[in-house]
Amino acid sequence: MEQPAVVIDPTREPIVVVDGLHIVYRVYGAGGEKGSAATALMRVVRRQNRPQMNEIHAVRGVSFVAYRGDAIGLIGTNGSGKSTLLKAIAGLLPPAGGGVYTDGQPSLLGVSAALMRDLSGERNIVLGCLAMGLTPQQTREKYDEIVEFADLKPGFIQYPMSTYSSGMGARLRFAIAAARTHDVLLIDEALATGDAKFKRRSKAKIEELRRDAGAVFLVAHNLDVIEETCNRVIWLDDGQIRMDGDPAEVIAAYTEATSK
Numbered sequence: 001m002e003q004p005a006v007v008i009d010p011t012r013e014p015i016v017v018v019d020g021l022h023i024v025y026r027v028y029g030a031g032g033e034k035g036s037a038a039t040a041l042m043r044v045v046r047r048q049n050r051p052q053m054n055e056i057h058a059v060r061g062v063s064f065v066a067y068r069g070d071a072i073g074l075i076g077t078n079g080s081g082k083s084t085l086l087k088a089i090a091g092l093l094p095p096a097g098g099g100v101y102t103d104g105q106p107s108l109l110g111v112s113a114a115l116m117r118d119l120s121g122e123r124n125i126v127l128g129c130l131a132m133g134l135t136p137q138q139t140r141e142k143y144d145e146i147v148e149f150a151d152l153k154p155g156f157i158q159y160p161m162s163t164y165s166s167g168m169g170a171r172l173r174f175a176i177a178a179a180r181t182h183d184v185l186l187i188d189e190a191l192a193t194g195d196a197k198f199k200r201r202s203k204a205k206i207e208e209l210r211r212d213a214g215a216v217f218l219v220a221h222n223l224d225v226i227e228e229t230c231n232r233v234i235w236l237d238d239g240q241i242r243m244d245g246d247p248a249e250v251i252a253a254y255t256e257a258t259s260k
């Protein structure tokens with residue numbers, strides 16, 4: 001299916017333009033067949049070489065424009081290409097076709113790559129802030145706000161991050177990322193692990209970021225979070241845009257289609 005070419009609204013300020021984007025992963029695998037223990041074992045016993053290379057066409061001709069102030073929710077079934085699209089917008093995956101143009105620096109929830117599991121929350125805050133380009137002075141100024149926003153159990157900020165539950169880790173990462181304004185903020189499932197109270201506060205924080213930031217993208221399986229937080233939703237289906245528009249309408253159509 002050919003996807004339509006990208007059209008830019010001249011009355012609004014475009015922040016991210018995705019134009020006919022294709023992303024292809026190259027993987028080694030036998031491909032085609034379903035695979036069984038016997039065939040896998042035979043491959044090992046016979047010391048067969050790695051099976052041939054296959055291509056997974058994860059994003060297939062996606063085009064859209066995100067404007068200043070947009071908070072866009074990406075929804076779709078598992079494997080529909082949501083995370084791949086976010087990574088491509090962040091510039092972490094080379095397009096196999098088409099392109100992504102951004103005004104400013106995209107941050108994929110800022111700092112997760114820079115955080116170290118063996119270091120304490122405290123040290124990770126400093127590390128994360130510096131990694132996002134804050135000065136030591138700015139880091140000191142933001143420190144208390146981050147600790148307060150993450151709202152971890154007492155004492156945990158001094159423990160290594162490896163002792164945190166996944167929800168606690170997500171809170172701290174989000175709190176660090178939110179300490180800076182981002183031109184384009186990409187959030188992948190960050191809110192999925194937080195509890196109800198944290199989700200409420202994150203929603204308020206995302207609204208604040210939206211005011212200052214260029215555009216915010218959010219991937220989540222929790223449709224309520226998307227509907228409450230975003231002003232626009234893109235439904236990805238098998239690497240293509242199935243629908244793009246008002247959150248309530250897109251979510252209703254998606255729920256209808258996936259409930260069958």
Ligand SMILES: Nc1ncnc2c1ncn2[C@@H]1O[C@H](COP(=O)(O)OP(=O)(O)OP(=O)(O)O)[C@@H](O)[C@H]1O
Nearest residue numbers: 025027056058076077078079080081082083084085
């Ligand atoms: N690193 C990778 N190497 C090879 N294939 C990948 C890789 N990451 C994703 N894929 C494939 O690309 C397709 C899209 O995956 P992606 O993770 O973007 O989907 P998603 O919509 O984010 O899924 P989920 O809802 O499960 O998080 C899938 O077919 C997946 O198997």
